[in-house]
Amino acid sequence: MRELNPAVEVLLLQRRGDISAVEAASRLEALESRDFRREVRLLTRPQIFNQYNFGISGGGENYSFNTSLLYNTNANTVIGDDATQIVINTGGIFNFSDKLKVRSNINYTRSKANIGFAGADAATLINQESLLSRIVDDNGNRVPMQGLAGVQALAPASQVGSDLALAQGFPYPLTFNTLDEIDNNNNVNRSNNIRLQAALDYNISEDLTATASYQYEMNQARNQQVFNENTFVVRSLVTQFAQLDETTGRPTDFAIPLGGFLDVNTQESRSFTGRLQLNYDKTFKDGLHSLTALAGYEIRRTVLESNTVNRVFGFDERTLLGIPVDLTTTFPLAIDDNGGSELIPNRSPNGSGLLFEENRFLSYYANAAYTFNNTYTLTGSIRLDDTNLFGASDEFRNIPLFSVGARWNLLQDFFYDSGVVNGLNLSASFGRTGNVARGSTPFLVGNIAQEMNLFNNRSAVIASPPNPFLRLERTSSFNLGLDFDFFTSNRVSGSVEYYRNESTDLLANLAVNSTLGINNNTQNVGALTNEGVNAVLSVVAIDTEDFKYTTTGNFSFNVNTVTKSDVNPNDVNNLLGGGILEGFDRNTIFSLNYAGLDFEGAPQYVAADNTITDFTDRPLQAEDLIDSGTTVPRFFGSWINEFSYKNLTLRTLTTFRADYVFRADPESGLIFDPGTVVQSPTLNAGRGAAQRWRRPGDENLTRVPRIPTLEEVFEDRFNLFPFADDHIARADHIRLNQVILSYAFPEKFLKNTGLQSLNIGLQADNVAVWNFNRFDVDPEAFIERPLTLSLQISTSF
């Protein structure tokens, strides 16, 4: 007897005749006011970050050092989810001679995080429950919940069902309540991170210097999760594996012993980086010619090892003892509709729990710039990155990328000493790069597994199928830019840049016909041009001794067009699923022109020839689709304002994105799709469920279809409803991202404290969003992003 959706329960009671239709209607009405999304506030709190920073620096003629200590505490949205971190950083520079300098730095970070229940952000918690669920009743008592999360061995029981199980001799109550789970949650991550850096600078000659550097970083992390006997995971799994007496049905033995569970994971990552670089910097003839160049070589290796230790059962937190269980026998499940048998769940199906991943990288690079008379500059660069791309053929790696450019300092030629123009540069560049498809190779790649099947044999699966026709994606780019600085001291400054990129043999993951054996594959799908403008303007509006106001605007415009597509342009599924079409933006959303309901409440659409159809007589074709806009903003930018009065500074960051759209899909909860409800009855119905067509005549009042029968669910007319253009909305929005208020204590206050500086800052993130869509949601996060507050204190000695 599982805990039911309260509305379903009322309807079942009515069907069984336990309550009258009137009573049922009034109970349903009472439920209408419930909304689990509000209930979730019991589990959440504002996010608060605190940051304290202490720094010491000093030095002498031949050496300098700095040390800092950083302490952070984060209290995250879900109660019980928090973290603390200590960072110690110390570094120094030693000048051994005019020619040789050594730099070093050591950084140590220790972190501890309490992972909240279900790992969770508020959105996860909401999605786990029916919208009609409650966490506590009107008297504040915790009540049984549905706990829809699929992780449990058993569906949470109702109070009656749980009491029955207890009376039958089962050891634990079987109800579920999220607050109980939060109380009993004990999931801790601890990690230690060490980073060592050393570098040697050597002046070979006046113009030529060499730098050798080395970095080693290691991170060790350990996750320990203790499930005590009050957690639902333990209660349900132990119950499920109880062995019952055949005649009485009472538990006589427990394949999983009573007691808690202990899960431990450890992980270690290491990386090594070495770099050798030569720098050349020379001017000739009193600065008429100047040449700078550098060339370097970098080698890097990263290793990630992890170990998922098998679960300890019957774990006692006081004695640290566990009880071994039989992981190789299938046990009949005590509470199972199908009367099935299962193995006790095992955390490391490959038998060892070990994973090892290593990556290696080599890079060679060189840049050079030549300037004539401080006015004309030519630049060139080349870079070659090589890695252990597993399974890659040689033609697939070793892709050198290069660029060449020129820059003209107009100040020198036209505005020298004008007094108004401080700087004016015109620049242009051209470059080419190549992109490799990571994760897809010309060769067949297998994955070895210890199969959890009846034979328990070793076997392998295909990790990626052979893809011998794959070509490199190549991109060439062209940039033209102008930067300027007017009046004194950067009073008005900024830049304008135009770019145009052309990509050929675009790589994309494409849906393919399952008849081929797989249903998606990375392929070269076409060509694309992408062009746009970026502009920055910064103005120091007020600049007095006490008061200063600076405002900076960033503005970008971007548009792309698919110039060639190798994908079947008539493949409707591909287009509805985000496929590309020649002549359109790569991120175009294709929709159906929705025509409302027929007199039986089924959806209808406007076809290409402007007739109204429900696609029962003929299938949907590509011509019937309409362009509903793109999912990527064409215009975007930011506006930063900084006011300072004496030692007090206020900084705001506002961003905007415009000219793009989003599609509200059934999972978002913003729309009601009757077909989804039939196919996945456990999902929460979205907005508009109450407006659905119910009786003839409703088609004049609503555009939401009726609930289809099980057969109709497969018909195009119902299937296509989520793709109706009614569900497209403008994603344009303005966001006040950040407000920072900071205060630097003046020196006279610090005189007797020994401190060099003391700063206090208060930062607020996700402050406000203005949207322009009819769903009235933040188009980038359908569930409101929580306001985050941070306190920062930093000092130096």
Place this chain on the structure above:
Amino acid sequence: MSCSRENFLDIQPLGRFIPNTVEDYRLLLDNVNGQPVDGQTITQGFNEKHLLPFLVTDNIGIFEGQPVDANLRSAYLFAPQLYGPQQEDRAWQLYYQQIFLANVILDGLNSVTNGTTEEIEQLRAEARLHRAFAYFQLVNIYGVHYDPSSANSDLGVPLRLGIELENVDLTRNSVQEVYDFVTEEILSSIEALPNTVSPNFSFRPSKAAAWGLMSKVYLFQAQFDLALSAVSNALNLTDGLTDFNQIDAVDGVRNFPPVPQDQEIVWFKDSPSDAILFELTLTDELLSLFDNDDLRNEWLTLLTISDDIGERPIYNAGEDNQNFSDGINTPDLYLIRAECHARLNNIQQANDNLNRLRINRFATDGYAPVAINNAAALLNFIKEERRRELFKSSDRMFDIKRYSRFDNDNITLTHEIGGDEATLAPNSPNWAFPIGQLYINQNPEIIQNPRE
């Protein structure tokens, strides 16, 4: 520098590999269910079978109150589409994944770096056998039953034999072409296979398995002499049967032994019938075919279906040991041999084969051997025996199709659920499952089955 660069970058990741040895391909061929460590897989393994044909028979019913999803319900009511236009057809996808995996292995075996010719040929033969099995299921699910007079033009399924993923023509081959391909593949592979495999390796094909599959292919074409010789070849290699007298009932159920110990399994293919939402709930018509002293009554258990329906017998003898084998099993082979003999008028041999099986299915002390002298009555009894013995296999759908085609048995299915009723007439084109609309949308050269 170049040499050390190669050494530095050329590392073999642990847990992943580029197959190039016979051992590597052995691992890929031994993929039974396909559950990789990190959830990353494109294959289901070679030993999974289809589900929906279970619901297009007169053996298994859906009763009011049983939980069924839209796909199961559509199949049960012979609907014109079983899946939505964006949905994958599970059986189609499953078998074409197995076919692709076999194709990839066959392609890779051309450049294998070690192994004797015999080892390589055996691996090749195993891949071909798995592929042939998949095509044999596909052509019988999605095609009308083999008819010698029209098989050359009846729509079969696309024969996909390569590994390329772009610009592939997926035109459906004829039923005849698919049967010819399956036959040729089996016959050309038999020599390279081992005679038999031990029960704990029954997921690998053997000569016995190949002859067993071959006998079904011939039987489905009504080539009874060829089927008889093929099935005898198989039974000469392995003929084990489980005596259910020797199996003690637990909770009133005589369970099949665990798969790795089941000597009836010649070639393991896993029926998904336990994994999905519904139980194999037997129809009254099928239940009426069992005698009281038939031990197979104890393969069943009573399950409460709903308040309205109450309790009904469901198949339960596979549950405890998770034995839902539905590949090539010896009881099926004995019944094929009995059927071939009966059709070829070898009355005594037909009775012998029936009794050889049935003595393991009835209490030994009271067993009365079958002795039917009329060939037609004998054939009819064998057909009933197939239902009693093999109702836990979805092959009943194929059997009805072939009886209608060749014997004029005139079996009409009538299914009813929730007030909706549907019938499926003998030899109706609707016996061929509809092709998933998704695949036709993606490749319009795939022609949908006609319906009446």
